[in-house]
Amino acid sequence: MAILEVTDLRKVYGGFTAVEGSSFEIERGEVFGVVGPNGAGKTTTLKMLAGLIEPTAGTAAVAGHTPGDAEMQRQLGFLPEESPLYEEMTAIGYLEFFADLYDVPGDVARERIHDSLDRLDLEHRDRRIGNMSKGMQRKVAIARALVNDPDVLIFDEPASGLDPLTTNYIIEFTRELSDEGKTIVFSAHNLFHVESICDRIVIMNDGRIVARGTLEEIRAAHGGTEYHVYATADGSDGLPDGHGPIEVTRENGQVRHLVADMSAVEAVREAVEADGGRVTDIQTQTPSLEEIFLDVASEPTAEGES
Amino acid sequence: MSDGRVRALVERFGRACRHLRETSARTGRIARWEVRRSAGTVDRKTVIALVVMLLAVGTAGFSAADDGLGLEREIYVVGVDEGSRYYDVAADSEQFRPVPLADVIAEHDGATDGDDIVVRGDATVDVVVTRDGRIGHVGENGAAAYDEFRTAIETYNANLMADEEDHAAAYPVHVTLEYRDRDRPGSTVSGGDDGDETEAQTGAVDGSNETGDGESAADDGGGDEPLQVPAIGGGGSTPSTGTPGSIAPPFPFTSLVLAFLFVVPMNFVIQAYGSTIMDERVKRRGELLLVSPASRSEIVAGKTLPYLLGLVGVVVAIALAIKGGPVAIAAALPIALLFLAAAFVGAMFARSFKELTFVTVTISVALTTYTFVPAIFTDVTSIALISPLTLVVMDLQNEPIQLGEYLFSTGPFYLSAAVCFLLGLGVYREEDMFAQKPIPAKVLDAIANRVRGPWSLPLLSILFLPFVFASQLLSVALLFAVPQSVAIPLVVLVAASVEEIAKSIHVYAGVTRSRFDATLRTAVVMGALSGGGFFVGEKLTHVVQFVGLPDLAVGTAAFGPAVSSEPLVLGAVFLAPLALHVGTAICSAVGASRGRAGYALGLLTAVLVHVAYNLGVFVLVA
Numbered sequence: 001m002a003i004l005e006v007t008d009l010r011k012v013y014g015g016f017t018a019v020e021g022s023s024f025e026i027e028r029g030e031v032f033g034v035v036g037p038n039g040a041g042k043t044t045t046l047k048m049l050a051g052l053i054e055p056t057a058g059t060a061a062v063a064g065h066t067p068g069d070a071e072m073q074r075q076l077g078f079l080p081e082e083s084p085l086y087e088e089m090t091a092i093g094y095l096e097f098f099a100d101l102y103d104v105p106g107d108v109a110r111e112r113i114h115d116s117l118d119r120l121d122l123e124h125r126d127r128r129i130g131n132m133s134k135g136m137q138r139k140v141a142i143a144r145a146l147v148n149d150p151d152v153l154i155f156d157e158p159a160s161g162l163d164p165l166t167t168n169y170i171i172e173f174t175r176e177l178s179d180e181g182k183t184i185v186f187s188a189h190n191l192f193h194v195e196s197i198c199d200r201i202v203i204m205n206d207g208r209i210v211a212r213g214t215l216e217e218i219r220a221a222h223g224g225t226e227y228h229v230y231a232t233a234d235g236s237d238g239l240p241d242g243h244g245p246i247e248v249t250r251e252n253g254q255v256r257h258l259v260a261d262m263s264a265v266e267a268v269r270e271a272v273e274a275d276g277g278r279v280t281d282i283q284t285q286t287p288s289l290e291e292i293f294l295d296v297a298s299e300p301t302a303e304g305e306s
Numbered sequence: 307m308s309d310g311r312v313r314a315l316v317e318r319f320g321r322a323c324r325h326l327r328e329t330s331a332r333t334g335r336i337a338r339w340e341v342r343r344s345a346g347t348v349d350r351k352t353v354i355a356l357v358v359m360l361l362a363v364g365t366a367g368f369s370a371a372d373d374g375l376g377l378e379r380e381i382y383v384v385g386v387d388e389g390s391r392y393y394d395v396a397a398d399s400e401q402f403r404p405v406p407l408a409d410v411i412a413e414h415d416g417a418t419d420g421d422d423i424v425v426r427g428d429a430t431v432d433v434v435v436t437r438d439g440r441i442g443h444v445g446e447n448g449a450a451a452y453d454e455f456r457t458a459i460e461t462y463n464a465n466l467m468a469d470e471e472d473h474a475a476a477y478p479v480h481v482t483l484e485y486r487d488r489d490r491p492g493s494t495v496s497g498g499d500d501g502d503e504t505e506a507q508t509g510a511v512d513g514s515n516e517t518g519d520g521e522s523a524a525d526d527g528g529g530d531e532p533l534q535v536p537a538i539g540g541g542g543s544t545p546s547t548g549t550p551g552s553i554a555p556p557f558p559f560t561s562l563v564l565a566f567l568f569v570v571p572m573n574f575v576i577q578a579y580g581s582t583i584m585d586e587r588v589k590r591r592g593e594l595l596l597v598s599p600a601s602r603s604e605i606v607a608g609k610t611l612p613y614l615l616g617l618v619g620v621v622v623a624i625a626l627a628i629k630g631g632p633v634a635i636a637a638a639l640p641i642a643l644l645f646l647a648a649a650f651v652g653a654m655f656a657r658s659f660k661e662l663t664f665v666t667v668t669i670s671v672a673l674t675t676y677t678f679v680p681a682i683f684t685d686v687t688s689i690a691l692i693s694p695l696t697l698v699v700m701d702l703q704n705e706p707i708q709l710g711e712y713l714f715s716t717g718p719f720y721l722s723a724a725v726c727f728l729l730g731l732g733v734y735r736e737e738d739m740f741a742q743k744p745i746p747a748k749v750l751d752a753i754a755n756r757v758r759g760p761w762s763l764p765l766l767s768i769l770f771l772p773f774v775f776a777s778q779l780l781s782v783a784l785l786f787a788v789p790q791s792v793a794i795p796l797v798v799l800v801a802a803s804v805e806e807i808a809k810s811i812h813v814y815a816g817v818t819r820s821r822f823d824a825t826l827r828t829a830v831v832m833g834a835l836s837g838g839g840f841f842v843g844e845k846l847t848h849v850v851q852f853v854g855l856p857d858l859a860v861g862t863a864a865f866g867p868a869v870s871s872e873p874l875v876l877g878a879v880f881l882a883p884l885a886l887h888v889g890t891a892i893c894s895a896v897g898a899s900r901g902r903a904g905y906a907l908g909l910l911t912a913v914l915v916h917v918a919y920n921l922g923v924f925v926l927v928a
Contacts, residue, residue, distance in 0.1 A: 013737075014820070047736065050597050051596075051597060052593065052596055052597055052736040053736050053737060054735075054737075070328075070599035070600075070601070071599075073597060073598060073599045074599050076597065078594070078597045080590070080593055080594070082589070082590060084589050084590040084591040084592075084593050084594060085591070086343055086591060088343065089343055093342070097339045097342075097343070098594070098598065100335050100339065101332065101335055101336070101339075101595075101598045101599070101600060102598065102599060103599070144594065
């Protein structure tokens with residue numbers, strides 16, 4: 001059952017359309033990635049889900065509650081791209097304040113806060129936030145998003161601007177949260193992170209969703225796995241219709257056949273052997289999400305696609 | 307009523323109570339944490355500095371109220387012998403310090419043969435009184451000191467006369483003063499039982515009527531009416547006698563200074579309050595509160611509550627210290643509320659702390675002027691009632707205050723504060739509070755956020771009335787002392803401009819923020835609704851009738867003349883403003899639908915029509 005449902009979400013600022021007709025559903029416990037270039041409408045979409053921005057049209061619901069509803073806000077943990085913290089407060093004081101605001105009983109809050117900070121490996125908890133490093137501040141911000149033990153977490157660029165060590169720590173922590181059954185909506189520019197932890201992904205461009213599905217589905221739809229068949233002879237002529245190689249080149253005295261699927265590989269092998277040659281090597285090449293993203297983002301968005 | 311309906315009502319009531327309880331709890335939590343958080347931003351040195359400053363302001367205020375500022379104490383030195391009849395003059399005057407004559411002049415006996423007074427080279431003296439009674443001055447300050455000494459002599463003589471038991475001997479001519487409201491018609495009757503009643507001479511500023519030339523009547527019990535002579539500089543209205551030279555307008559110095567003490571802390575508190583609101587906007591810190599279960603109004607209420615309660619505490623403390631009553635507290639609270647509301651909306655509009663400083667200083671100056679200046683005229687004219695501080699002054703003088711006077715004074719403050727909070731709350735959301743826009747654009751955003759359908763237009767016209775009312779009252783107060791030939795046209799122009807802006811600004815905001823289509827038909831409908839709403843609301847301003855402000859010429863210019871009792875005139879006077887407001891609002895709305903330049907042109911035309919109408923009515927009816 002979908003815990004988060006988004007239907008025809010639209011946001012217009014003056015004459016500028018930031019998000020146009022976004023619709024998707026997120027299952028409970030899923031890690032859902034939202035990727036796209038700058039200005040694609042990712043952050044606006046996430047903020048509409050969090051109830052920060054009122055949609056111009058369309059709806060978003062968390063467990064049946066609409067954004068802005070106090071009950072929905074209780075089930076939600078939002079981590080914005082920046083860490084807008086009260087720098088004059090201590091980490092503990094800051095987290096206790098938000099726990100209080102979310103009606104978390106004092107003893108439960110203290111236990112939860114210390115547990116989160118332990119897991120995030122945050123020391124100097126009584127230090128003022130303004131005196132903490134950026135990585136430490138980010139950890140406090142993550143702990144704040146968890147202070148109400150939400151079912152749904154919305155992480156907008158959780159590791160933005162952090163060093164690789166802290167970034168890995170935060171990505172691993174996100175994975176742990178997912179393992180615990182939290183539903184996570186995750187946005188990041190680092191597509192390697194998205195690829196490594198997201199179950200499903202939407203790619204946005206110019207305010208529209210231009211690709212969606214699991215990574216495999218997206219690969220299949222936007223340039224799936226490619227096969228390189230190396231042989232001593234050219235077998236391209238003998239291929240039946242529909243199995244034609246994408247590309248045939250000569251490398252180091254061998255013929256390289258670039259084909260799209262396994263049946264084409266088999267057809268090349270048969271054609272080469274019929275010609276008296278033999279297949280010396282078969283290599284597969286899977287495009288990364290980044291390659292697909294660059295490919296998709298460079299395409300003009302089709303009107304009405306969502 | 308059926309059981310089902312009763313059950314539904316009970317459930318609804320229960321839900322409302324639960325909601326109220328939850329809202330109060332969340333507001334309280336935010337308020338508590340706001341205090342704790344803000345306390346963390348203030349270091350020990352700042353706390354000490356604040357305490358010292360408050361003590362200094364308090365001490366200065368109380369001592370100024372008690373003794374005057376004392377800046378001129380013993381600034382001049384008089385060389386005079388103790389045996390001289392002028393010695394007591396110098397000794398009694400605060401401005402002079404007497405020194406023995408022998409210490410300052412060169413001659414051994416202090417008497418000079420010629421006209422010149424020879425002062426010793428090392429002597430510091432400004433005025434010298436020789437033993438034969440001649441008075442001279444020396445040095446750079448001598449001339450000024452001499453003038454002051456002459457004044458001191460007159461004051462000394464007047465005091466001697468006042469202390470004289472035989473008033474008939476002291477005052478061969480008896481003058482009775484009775485201070486009455488400037489606007490109240492009628493003459494004053496002389497106090498002497500055998501004095502001639504003469505024509506009242508209405509003072510231009512002091513509002514006093516001087517009459518009578520009867521004999522001294524120290525023992526005759528006065529005239530036909532009780533004597534009411536406010537004590538000069540004392541703020542009271544204790545009957546007294548004096549020379550004609552001592553006649554001065556009643557100036558409640560003590561009460562005024564004490565009343566001003568209420569306003570002083572407000573100026574400091576809004577700095578802190580404005581900063582805390584601005585703090586939420588820089589670095590997007592308020593974003594996380596907005597995704598919490600707390601609503602926008604709960605957040606704003608929670609952040610405002612500590613400052614409001616703090617001001618309430620300060621107001622109560624000051625009232626207790628200066629022996630003010632509950633009326634003084636009730637009058638000071640709407641001032642505090644408006645200070646906070648203006649600071650809130652200013653902090654929501656400012657783009658940076660630098661801009662916020664400008665905004666809060668403007669608020670401080672504007673509101674302090676608005677409250678303090680009219681209060682100076684507490685004992686002179688009903689104009690003073692536009693400021694709640696006047697009520698404080700009245701309360702400190704133990705003058706009775708009517709409910710109508712309280713509502714008239716404080717109503718615009720309460721309503722303006724409510725509208726300011728409403729506008730600020732409209733932009734307390736992610737899309738507006740973190741956007742870097744110029745203040746005028748933010749103002750339009752705030753107004754446009756309240757434009758929700760055509761029927762919101764008349765409502766907004768009514769909501770803007772407190773500002774219209776306050777602006778017009780302020781213009782009346784500021785131009786009160788200006789010659790009427792200048793004041794009346796200016797007041798008419800200001801009144802028309804303010805009303806036309808109030809009727810059209812939300813229409814313009816609605817059009818520029820795409821709340822409406824910019825078609826001619828829509829503009830006409832919007833203008834008609836806005837003008838109609840304003841007409842309805844304007845009738846509320848008739849509250850000024852209760853305090854007699856329209857009796858003043860400038861009051862009439864701002865609020866219109868009193869309505870005639872003739873039914874036909876009454877009907878025309880009732881309907882003509884409706885036609886005016888609808889017509890001019892349509893004019894501005896049509897201009898607004900054509901963009902900024904069109905709005906400016908439409909507004910200008912509307913103002914000119916309005917001015918012509920007001921002047922016409924003023925000439926014809928008044």
